[in-house]
Amino acid sequence: MREIVFDTETTGFDPFNGDRLVEIGCVEVENFLPTGNVYHQYVNPERDMPEGAFKIHGLSEEFLKGYPTFAEIYAEFVDFVGDANLVAHNADFDMKFINYELSQVGHSEYPKTRAIDTLNMARRKFPGSPNTLDALCKRFSVDNSNRIKHGALLDAELLAEVYLELRGGRQRGLELDTAKKSAADTETVATKPRILREARPHAPSAEELLRHAEFVAKIGEEALWHKVKA
Known part of the structure; x- marks a missing residue:
């Protein structure tokens, strides 16, 4: 099962009030395990960078001017996603920006049914507990020491590890490992000679x-x- 764990950075909270996407980070997972295939892109928002947003992700207007607009890269992003479901932490936020940007270039939006929200998963699994990405990394012993500022690709990579744990952890792979045993291994186990012992007297x-x-x-x-x- 192929899914895309992703994160975005933006200039603010609402694309309908002029905020824009400035970074996309995607991690491909199959059967809940990262494949090593990623997509990462900084995006020129064609506007200024508010101070509050800059403090969160550290991406300045000057830095982003050197990167393409969403209209120039959306085809690569859409091709990478394919028909996979999209996994995000607080998915409503990220999907809102992705769909707004897609609508601006005339591409169809992704339906809500394709979104998997790890924040909702965590709230159901750990009601009343902190469920930020940092809190979940701590809970599942996922190393987030490099997360000094928010970064779309780093956060997507961390979220991929958290998502695996929310789905049951790495023990899910044990059945797959068992299935990979070769016929030779199975034959060796099946034909191993049994050592017979005489019945002990019990009268x-x-x-x-x-x-x-x-x-x-x-x-x-x-x-x-x-x-x-x-």
Whole structure:
């Protein structure tokens, strides 16, 4: 099963009020495990960078001017995603920006049914607990020491590890490992010679029979052994 774990950085919170996408980071996963195939792109928003947004991701207007606009890179992004589902932390936010940018270049938007929200997954699994990406990394012992500022690709890579844990962890792969055993290995196990041992003697001794008879006599005629003999 192929899925795309992704994250975005933006100039703000609402594309319908003029905010724009400035970075996309995607990690391909198959059966919940990263394949090593990634997509990363900085995007020129063609506008200024608010100070609050800059403090979060550190991407300045001057830096982004050297990168293509979304209209110039959207085809590569769409091709990378393909028909896979999209996994994001607080997916409504990221999907809102992606779909807005797609609509501006005349491309069809991604339906909500293709989005998997790891924030909702975490809230259901750990109700009442902190469920930020940093908190989940700490909970699952995912190393996020390089996360000094928000970065789309780094956050997508961390989220891919968190997503795996939310889906059950690496023990999910044990069944796959078992299935990969070769026919030769199976044959070796099946044909391994068994060591047969002689049956151990278990007949009661004369002393044990005498003690048993004395015990039955104490019980009287209601003893089970009398009924069995009858």
